[in-house]
Amino acid sequence: MRIGLDVGSTTIKCVVLGDDGQIVYQAYERHFSQITQKITEFLQKIQKDILKGETAQLTVSGSAGMGIAQTCNLPFVQEVYATRIATSKRIPDTDVIIELGGEDAKILFLSGGLEVRMNGSCAGGTGAFIDQMATLLHFSPDEMNEQAKQYEKIYTIASRCGVFAKSDIQPLLNQGARKSDISASIFAAVANQTIAGLAQGRKISGKVLYLGGPLTFLSELRKAFDIALQTTGLCPDESLYFVAIGAALCSENEFSIDLDEALRNIAGYGSKAAFLHIPPLFESQEEYEKFQARHAASKAPTGDLSTYKGPVFLGIDAGSTTVKAVLIGEDGCILDSVYRSNSGNPVPIVREYLLDLLGKYPHLAIASSAVTGYGEELLKNAFGIDFGLVETMAHFTAAKRFLPDVDFVIDIGGQDMKCFKIRNGAIDNIFLNEACSSGCGSFLQTFANTLGYDIAEFAKLGLFAKRPVDLGSRCTVFMNSSVKQAQKDGATTEDISAGLSVSVVKNAIYKVIRAASPEELGRRIVVQGGTFLNDAVLRVFEQEMGVEVIRPDISGLMGAYGAAIYAKERAGASSSLISLDELKNFKHEVKVTSCGLCSNHCRLTVNIFGGNRRFIGGNRCEKPVTRRSGNDSQLDMYTYKLEKLLSYTPVPGTRGKIGFPMGLNFYELLPFWHTFFTKLGFEVILSPLSSRELYIQGQSTIPSDTVCFPAKLMHGHVLALLQKGVDTIFYPCMSYNFDEGLGDNHYNCPVVAYYPEVIAANTPDLKGKTFIHEYVGIHRRKDFPGKIQAILEPYFGTIPLSEIRHASDAAYGEYEAYLSGIRAKGDQMIQQARQEGKPIIVLSGRPYHLDPEINHGINKLITSLGAAVISEDVLSHKVQRFRTTVLNQWTYHARLYAAAKYIGNQPDMNLVQLVSFGCGVDAITTDEVRSILEQNGKIYTQIKIDEITNLGAVKIRLRSLFAALEQ
């Protein structure tokens, strides 16, 4: 007989094949990382119950099996390979296999040229991802599957990365979207991500096989794949066991090992303990007690609500995973508080709390109320709460009560991390976590759950761990693998618990805040947020910072406490909070709709409450709320520039049509190229503005899933042109851009420069079409006509040089005119903003950040907050070339530095930098822009954007910035 063992990231599958190749025995179990024990159990059982004295050969497979096989000297076969072997025996006419595992996703093309694809190092969309999302919805994966059956609507959710997906899902939950819709959307996202990320342009058709745990157990996930592939895939009976079967089948060749020998080898496997570790958090119980005593001293004043007389003030913090409320009296004493998990919807929790409170104390007079956090707007509208304030302000207000001269506040909550410095009594520098720097509280919780603990219990384990694992600090996907590796090397659960706490802290200090030395952050520190209730995290933080910090006893309630103080400070004559009667008859209805008032097509959730109160969530601007567009678009350079570019319309000509994919460099150089080709008699056709649909269309031809979103969009643009019937497309490679004299060189970034090569190499639809993507140098005006003539010749025959010269002169002229037009308009906007007393935000990034699909309407969000938006190219020419501390070698980036420099002495201007996720160049520019700004006492604000953006987080940043400016 032959045995196949498939040891995956979360489960073990085992198969015994009889001599006729039929399955004699199969078993499937979660291993909770106790891998060797489980293997031994399985094998002993097989030996006893199945083999009964017969001999058998064994082969191991699976991602977690690799290490075991190596150390225990067992034969190993790679799992994708094993799948193939099994398929070729069982279902030989299969064309494509899609297999999802705990942490891997694979596609195998069997017919028409064998190809195997496996997800790279950065990819969600796997079993672990689905588990994570289910946890977020407070479901088991099976419950999520049941929910998904009743969906009505699919939302777009990024599944490339769990962090991104969370930031898509959380706002949906907070806005009251239906969980069934979200569940189905998650499955759809996984299907799209897998197909796009792995098929990379190759068509999936014919007989498709679904394998692996998630696809076996989740019928709705299979449906999502069926819909995305427009086919009906087959999920065979043994779909879980294909890897194991393949391994068993491999047991017939020379690699296999006898079962008895295997058991001996496994028994001899001891932990090597070769993992990296750091010193224990506490050496002794005594040390821990001293630590506890010190922190127990940071207490908020409290009072007794039953004996209290006078007005009370309510503060609510509707965080991403929890709802907190605090009631304070006139003396600032906390009279009552509540801390609850929000289960996705804060409204019923707050209602319940208020009903309970007013039921117990019918004469309680709530004089004023304030709300902060993710659910701010929703709750404010639902309950008629008096004030809303941005989280950072709430936390700062509360922190001052504990440490009046506090100079640094760090709050690590469930989903997000907020830290800020305080300078001269005002919030100065705000750091929020972004994708790829996730590790917050919910991360610890998810981990605790997967290991079978609740979070409090799990955290305690770490306190006296002998050898806390050093896990590094990146995203949760990587962390899973690091933990697995540490476990393999013999780390205990205690060591891992402590290690995870360390990684949360290191992530905060070195990734989010990016401090080189703890001293940078200040010495008067208040820590708060639910995650700091974890003593291990607190201890590591103090050790890493080398300073004793204040953790208020109400660490988890600080936002609500701050809101209550804020409410008290601003209390008016009476509160607008709804009455007890209204609370009793409270109604909450949710409708989902799409806004059609502009091209952003925001997905709106309309919340309708009793008493004509309603709240619209998901909008970027005020249009759907007020039903009219504000007149602020006049002070929005992004809108102006986009309109200006769209005014370059096709002019029919003698030489036929030529298409430009409207992305990347064309957002800057369109005036140039449009004029050049129009003058030559070409009718210039632009691809339509980017949209979700356009992106998805091209998604399957993207070869590198970590490239920036603006580049990925180009695939869709080229396809859109082809669909329009444009057979000639011009998209030049350009190492160099115009030299604006601001930097040491004038390169384009490698992606902008060479992306046409990627399009050419990966777009099958371009076959038979003309795709002009030669290397062009517009930076050498004198050489340009001759060079471009030679480039165009093979496609269009010889175009007389005189004609080209004429077109070229016009093109250079038009580009100049375009630039000066932008500058003049910008100056005019600045002047008008100043007359109206509006703050000016220099929203800077790259020219292609004008694309509304890329900037997600952030410009509109800013104008809706009452500021004017201008772009960096309005200011950059006003600055003389100056010395930067980095090599200033990219044209667009030089503009950034110059704009940052310029606003140094402009009190009413502030800079907000848009950074595309995956933009390697911005790793350099962001630090430089920050330091230029800080030299002049300016606040640096950065917004990271990707195919999806969490506008809620963006709003926090912007509002914090405005709040800081007000102070």
Add this chain to the structure above:
Amino acid sequence: MAELKFNKNGRLLFTKEMKREYTILCPMMLPIHFELFVNVFRNCGYKVELLTNDGPNIVQEGLKYVHNDTCYPALLVIGQFMDALHSGKYDLDRTALIITQTGGGCRASNYIHLLRKALHKAGMDHIPVISLNLSGLESNPGFHLSLSIIRKMAAAMVYGDMLMLLHNQTKPYETTSGSSQALVDTWTQRLSQQFNENKGMTLKEEEQNLREIVRDFAKLSIHKTRKVKVGIVGEIYVKYAAFANNHLEDFLAEQGCEVNVPGLMNFLLFKVDNRLEDIRLYGGSRIKFAVVQKLFAYLTKIQDLFCHILETEGNGKFEIPGSYAHIKKLVRGVIGYGNKMGEGWLLTAEMLELAESGYENIVCAQPFGCLPNHICGKGMVHKIKAVNPKSNIVPIDYDPSATKVNQENRIKLMLAVARENLAQSE
């Protein structure tokens, strides 16, 4: 003690006094080559020390002092420097650092600035940093890349390439384990000795040495078996530096593969040729063109010699790498010659050349988020497969938190396909 002098932009200079007093620390990338390079500099009067510190603290130091989204090589190079500076082994008032700067449009040209930022963060502003580049980017009174140094460096590079190539091709088959490494060590010593005596750097001496090296390796007793042949290409640092790629070569050797890592020569030729291509594509000075062409011709001559000797002295035992002209021709029509940032079209070309010469199984190694490799690496896999259907390429990303398990699992998948192909071709 040398006085700290700054240029008009406030950059700390490496002065002539420093040349006498200071120890220059050089980061590690390719052990054989860099050992020889360091000896060239010593021979020219610089006190240079090649850093050999390794281990997890390098990554920690890097994470601490470099923006974490910056590419992995920057993090490691700077991490290695910081680790060394913090080790207490060096007199920080008499230490300088040297780092290469390509001047291309990739982030790599900024490493030196990131290094200075790191030094500033660590309160070590007084440590001068020397830029090693061929673009005239930053000059220092105490450091001059004379033509003679360039020539000697070229010689060292050729020796390094030859030793690496021969070692890779003999080690998997040697009958006495360790014999080829021993030969590499002997020759590294011999060559260093020659450099100290100001020898081994003329074309004639090079020819002599190369002949002897090839003869020595040809004499090694080997037993040829059919093995899976794997080529390694990628971003230059991650491709070569073992602690950047989790000891990829050792792993592949353990898996029973013969490994081919293309040498530095073509990269240097590529960087020189880029200047010519720039002028061809966009126009430019004819004089500059002529001067660069001279250098290009000189390097080509060395490469020709290299291949010629390998052919005449190798008794057909060794696979001869494709000449620059050849691989440039291979890539025509696949990707443009203007693609010059990072490894540019050369990376694509190397994959094509490897596949053509029997190393169709390829690991394309790059730092996570490497910008040029989105295009010339991962972006070209599809097309390479169309040109050469046998090619079996796996792109692997490296960064501080990518785990070895995941990387090795993907490489093993590539190897499983490779083994099957090998079995089928029998």
